[in-house]
Amino acid sequence: MSYSAHRFRRIAQRVLGHIVVFAISLFFLTPAVWMFFTAFKSNKDVFRFPPTLLPYSAKQVMVDGELWPLYDVPVDGEIRQLARTKVSEGQATYVDPDDPSQVIEMRARYAEPVLTVEFQWHNFGDAMNRSVRPGIKVNFWTYLKNSLIFAFWAIVGTLVSCTPVAYGFSRIRWPGREIVFLLVLSTMMLPYQVTMIPLYLFFTETMKWGDTLLPIVVPTFFANPFDIFLLRQFFRGIPEELADAARVDGASEFLIFLRIILPLSKPILAAITVFTFLWAWNDFLGPLLYLNNPENFTLALGLQDFQGQRNTEWNQLMAASVVFTVPIIIAFFFAQRTFVEGIKLTGTKG
Numbered sequence: 001m002s003y004s005a006h007r008f009r010r011i012a013q014r015v016l017g018h019i020v021v022f023a024i025s026l027f028f029l030t031p032a033v034w035m036f037f038t039a040f041k042s043n044k045d046v047f048r049f050p051p052t053l054l055p056y057s058a059k060q061v062m063v064d065g066e067l068w069p070l071y072d073v074p075v076d077g078e079i080r081q082l083a084r085t086k087v088s089e090g091q092a093t094y095v096d097p098d099d100p101s102q103v104i105e106m107r108a109r110y111a112e113p114v115l116t117v118e119f120q121w122h123n124f125g126d127a128m129n130r131s132v133r134p135g136i137k138v139n140f141w142t143y144l145k146n147s148l149i150f151a152f153w154a155i156v157g158t159l160v161s162c163t164p165v166a167y168g169f170s171r172i173r174w175p176g177r178e179i180v181f182l183l184v185l186s187t188m189m190l191p192y193q194v195t196m197i198p199l200y201l202f203f204t205e206t207m208k209w210g211d212t213l214l215p216i217v218v219p220t221f222f223a224n225p226f227d228i229f230l231l232r233q234f235f236r237g238i239p240e241e242l243a244d245a246a247r248v249d250g251a252s253e254f255l256i257f258l259r260i261i262l263p264l265s266k267p268i269l270a271a272i273t274v275f276t277f278l279w280a281w282n283d284f285l286g287p288l289l290y291l292n293n294p295e296n297f298t299l300a301l302g303l304q305d306f307q308g309q310r311n312t313e314w315n316q317l318m319a320a321s322v323v324f325t326v327p328i329i330i331a332f333f334f335a336q337r338t339f340v341e342g343i344k345l346t347g348t349k350g
Contacts, residue, residue, distance in 0.1 A: 012048035039319040057118040071111040126318035141304035157220030166231030216286040234268040
């Protein structure tokens with residue numbers, strides 16, 4: 001095979017690979033794109049058939065000081081744009097905007113509305129400020145605040161509890177270390193459904209923490225095996241000579257952990273922060289299990305409550321869903337480099 005043919009084959013394979021990846025990404029992005037544009041539609045436009053991606057609204061025109069929708073009306077073999085002023089029993093009345101004295105009556109189904117692209121930005125304000133339950137001063141701003149509080153303390157609890165445990169498993173030698181580590185990892189095989197009822201009884205009956213964020217926040221301060229494993233693998237990739245030099249200078253294990261290990265572990269700490277944020281932000285089962293008062297609901301639970309309380313305003317629900325999704329995208333966008341680097345180094349070292 002000649003060099004030119006080999007080069008052409010490589011380029012063709014690369015182009016084909018990009019096309020496949022692009023097609024797969026479109027498959028996963030389509031629901032998100034549809035949700036985004038639906039958030040800008042009117043509730044009537046949501047149910048337009050055939051459906052359209054962009055938000056459309058009926059174009060309106062001023063006739064005798066009043067706004068009326070504009071329609072394409074077939075008149076004498078041509079299409080004219082007329083304002084519809086009345087509809088009764090399928091019969092519509094149309095007038096010429098330039099000459100209101102010209103009145104035409106015909107079946108409404110023969111005319112098509114003149115549509116124009118119009119983004120309904122007010123959907124976001126209406127959705128966030130709308131009271132989900134009548135008589136209770138609760139809206140999506142309340143849910144957003146609760147979700148941010150939960151995510152913040154979940155991140156703090158995970159980092160504070162998992163990092164010292166992982167350091168103990170990776171850098172300090174003590175009898176039975178590997179056996180205990182295997183026992184910790186084995187807890188990952190225990191489904192949450194097995195511990196759900198005992199934990200619920202413990203937090204609500206024993207601790208009296210029912211209907212608060214404590215039952216879903218406090219467990220994050222007791223570490224979890226997945227993040228311990230990631231941190232341990234990363235810590236083991238840091239040269240031991242750095243710690244030995246610090247010990248020679250009289251540094252304690254705590255100072256080595258605080259001054260040497262943690263500053264070198266920013267990539268994996270960023271990755272765990274993103275993982276924890278995604279889990280806390282999307283968690284539905286925990287808040288559903290422990291929270292009863294709408295004032296304590298998180299966004300994940302609030303969206304479901306909004307859909308179940310009334311005839312759903314789908315455009316406002318999609319607007320609230322966009323607000324729910326944007327922080328996830330922003331978090332991953334700003335932490336993308338350190339996130340990918342942390343995962344890469346964790347998988348190749350240790």
